Amino acid sequence: MIGSVAIFVPAISPKKMGKALTLATDTIYFDLEDSVAADQKDEARACLSKFLESSDGGGRCLLARVNPIGSLWWGQDVASLANCRTLSALLLPNADLASVTVLSDQLNRFDSHLKIVPLIETARGLEEARKAALVSSRVAALQFGGEDYTTSLGVRRTFSGEEITYARFRLANLARAYNLDIMDTPFTAIQELEMLAADCRRAADMGFTGKAVIHPSHIDVVRQAFRPGEAEIEKARRLIAAYERQIGERIGVFTFEGAMVDAPIIQRARNTLTKAGL
Ligand code: COA
Numbered sequence: 001m002i003g004s005v006a007i008f009v010p011a012i013s014p015k016k017m018g019k020a021l022t023l024a025t026d027t028i029y030f031d032l033e034d035s036v037a038a039d040q041k042d043e044a045r046a047c048l049s050k051f052l053e054s055s056d057g058g059g060r061c062l063l064a065r066v067n068p069i070g071s072l073w074w075g076q077d078v079a080s081l082a083n084c085r086t087l088s089a090l091l092l093p094n095a096d097l098a099s100v101t102v103l104s105d106q107l108n109r110f111d112s113h114l115k116i117v118p119l120i121e122t123a124r125g126l127e128e129a130r131k132a133a134l135v136s137s138r139v140a141a142l143q144f145g146g147e148d149y150t151t152s153l154g155v156r157r158t159f160s161g162e163e164i165t166y167a168r169f170r171l172a173n174l175a176r177a178y179n180l181d182i183m184d185t186p187f188t189a190i191q192e193l194e195m196l197a198a199d200c201r202r203a204a205d206m207g208f209t210g211k212a213v214i215h216p217s218h219i220d221v222v223r224q225a226f227r228p229g230e231a232e233i234e235k236a237r238r239l240i241a242a243y244e245r246q247i248g249e250r251i252g253v254f255t256f257e258g259a260m261v262d263a264p265i266i267q268r269a270r271n272t273l274t275k276a277g278l
């Protein structure tokens, strides 16, 4: 649903929202929460509604990040967006079992079509992520939020990200178990594209399906990192060709380029080609 790149855009900025529609991103997260100051919440909500009336997203998946359940603003956020046909889902900050349940019930009251993407970004949210993901059929994907998560843990946040390894592995496993997309946390150092690429590789190697970004310059790096590389694609092709030769002789296991190959390894090669759109 979300693809491999989602960009956060402050809903208070019509200029940035307009710009987002020119970017090669799969998904846009219009933000009513952390990037909007408390005294601008009403203005941002009005800006977003106006923007969504005049745009269909040009094939991109559009989500809005509402304010957290229990905040002063979430009720109005949800009421203004629940029946907006241009949106696909709401991104719910500080998600846990109780808040996903409340949002889902509220959307039911509005007879809304919207899905929910829980933003897992607290220690408690991580503990309850499985229940939160399964409590409502509206849950379509998960988003990890590393900044709030490390704040909630009371630990340092680094660009190399050792402190989020446990949460990432756990969420990636959860998402794969229930066939949900799983989006990684944005990388906040705008100019550090090499560090960004390394950060993407770590997430992709753990099983994340994509990553959120906060700046247009991060889009290409993220997209490339979540797509199999040329060498990987070529190897998958060679392996499948070798397998097809073997299967003609009814052999299930064989040696390919010095390593054993059997069913799961063939499946991985097929997955690589599918991911590459081949
Ligand atoms: N979405 C759309 N356009 C964006 C953008 C975004 N997230 N971030 C920057 N741009 C645009 C700028 O408007 C500018 O456009 P222009 O060249 O047409 O004038 C261009 O990209 C270059 O931006 P730049 O000058 O490098 O950045 P900035 O100083 O304007 O903004 C941030 C820096 C961090 C404030 C901005 O990137 C941003 O708002 N990011 C999203 C923050 C957010 O939503 N956080 C909450 C979730 S973690």
Ligand code: MG
Residues within 6 Å of the ligand: 034, 093, 148
């Ligand atoms: Mg936050």
